[in-house]
Amino acid sequence: MLNLKESGTLKILDKVKSLQSKGIDVIQLDVGEPDFDTPRNIVEAAHRAMLEGFTHYTPSAGIPELRDAVAEKLRSENGLDVRRENVLITPGSKQALFYAVMALVEEGEEVIVPTPAWPSYVEMVTVAGGTVREIPAKDGFSPDIEGIKSAVNERTKLMILNSPNNPTGYVYTKEELGALAEIASDSRIYVLSDEIYEKMLYEGEFRSFGSFPGVDDLVITVNGFSKTYAMTGWRIGYAAGPRDVIAAMNKLQQHSASCPASFVQKAALAALSPETPVRPMIEEFRRRRDFLCSELNRMGAFKVLPPKGAFYLFPDISGTGIESVELCNLLLEEGHVSTTPGEAFGGFSGHIRLSYANSMERLRAAADRIRGVLEKHGLA
Numbered sequence: 001m002l003n004l005k006e007s008g009t010l011k012i013l014d015k016v017k018s019l020q021s022k023g024i025d026v027i028q029l030d031v032g033e034p035d036f037d038t039p040r041n042i043v044e045a046a047h048r049a050m051l052e053g054f055t056h057y058t059p060s061a062g063i064p065e066l067r068d069a070v071a072e073k074l075r076s077e078n079g080l081d082v083r084r085e086n087v088l089i090t091p092g093s094k095q096a097l098f099y100a101v102m103a104l105v106e107e108g109e110e111v112i113v114p115t116p117a118w119p120s121y122v123e124m125v126t127v128a129g130g131t132v133r134e135i136p137a138k139d140g141f142s143p144d145i146e147g148i149k150s151a152v153n154e155r156t157k158l159m160i161l162n163s164p165n166n167p168t169g170y171v172y173t174k175e176e177l178g179a180l181a182e183i184a185s186d187s188r189i190y191v192l193s194d195e196i197y198e199k200m201l202y203e204g205e206f207r208s209f210g211s212f213p214g215v216d217d218l219v220i221t222v223n224g225f226s227k228t229y230a231m232t233g234w235r236i237g238y239a240a241g242p243r244d245v246i247a248a249m250n251k252l253q254q255h256s257a258s259c260p261a262s263f264v265q266k267a268a269l270a271a272l273s274p275e276t277p278v279r280p281m282i283e284e285f286r287r288r289r290d291f292l293c294s295e296l297n298r299m300g301a302f303k304v305l306p307p308k309g310a311f312y313l314f315p316d317i318s319g320t321g322i323e324s325v326e327l328c329n330l331l332l333e334e335g336h337v338s339t340t341p342g343e344a345f346g347g348f349s350g351h352i353r354l355s356y357a358n359s360m361e362r363l364r365a366a367a368d369r370i371r372g373v374l375e376k377h378g379l380a
């Protein structure tokens with residue numbers, strides 16, 4: 001526990017809350033959650049389930065109809081060869097990732113994590129007693145395939161991939177995914193494919209890592225409802241993978257969460273139905289991405305290309321002449337705009353992360369405030 005770091009992103013949130021408690025209007029660009037309401041058909045399904053008394057424990061792996069619906073989604077949309085037994089429903093995809101790491105990683109084993117990466121992966125591996133091998137991305141955030149290949153050794157157990165990526169928005173190409181699948185299959189290492197931003201894609205087609213040849217007994221695909229259906233607070237996600245790994249993860253669930261909330265599972269089932277409006281949200285994210293990208297580039301001190309996925313920008317801030325922690329502090333304390341230092345994602349102190357999951361009006365105001373801080377300190 002002493003080796004475990006506090007969540008850097010939640011630490012920022014504490015600072016934000018403290019400013020807000022003094023009545024200060026903080027524009028939050030640090031949070032990774034859609035600002036939209038959960039679609040109505042989903043809320044109604046939960047409401048109906050509660051009124052009908054569907055408020056008790058469920059089977060620990062999830063209700064059969066939801067496991068089946070997830071398996072069907074993964075077969076038809078993602079090309080994965082999975083059935084009910086390959087699927088575990090969890091209270092959030094974070095929990096699924098945690099179970100997978102706990103189930104697979106033994107004391108002293110190594111886990112490859114291409115960076116920049118979501119900070120929780122490293123901490124999960126630490127809890128399991130494993131060691132992380134961070135492999136920094138190349139220019140433009142494409143994964144360093146050769147670097148990953150040469151990091152593999154006899155202690156390597158797992159590789160954790162996340163595309164579309166948090167924090168960069170980078171989407172792995174088909175060639176990159178294919179090369180990584182080859183490495184995994186040649187060296188027989190497990191791959192945890194975090195596909196939570198699957199639908200936040202502004203160009204091209206999404207490819208699931210598990211659909212590449214030679215890896216179907218090695219891949220645990222994790223996805224969830226938080227981002228696609230604006231359901232962050234509902235806490236519902238899932239994992240799909242080899243039966244023995246899923247069974248091990250289910251044992252962890254039996255002895256910790258017991259099961260995901262019953263009526264939330266009914267809501268998730270409704271979310272997967274074709275009537276749920278997802279497209280309009282994605283189109284709105286695209287508009288916001290383009291807007292914030294061009295605003296930041298116009299400031300002179302930031303450099304960023306529009307990423308193909310997720311809802312984050314991870315600009316190069318070297319033009320400011322200061323590092324990410326200092327810049328984020330200035331932006332928060334003086335501009336009242338919260339962002340996340342690149343430091344938190346594997347030591348990228350020359351970048352900050354801004355989430356554009358906020359209204360255009362707030363993004364416009366945030367851009368003005370950021371510009372104001374840069375100008376005041378001669379950083380632009």
Ligand SMILES: Cc1ncc(COP(=O)(O)O)c(C=O)c1O
Nearest residue numbers: 032092093094118166224226237
């Ligand atoms: C890359 C990544 N994986 C997983 C999660 C966890 O999502 P959930 O709300 O489903 O636990 C997040 C949330 O921020 C994320 O950014």
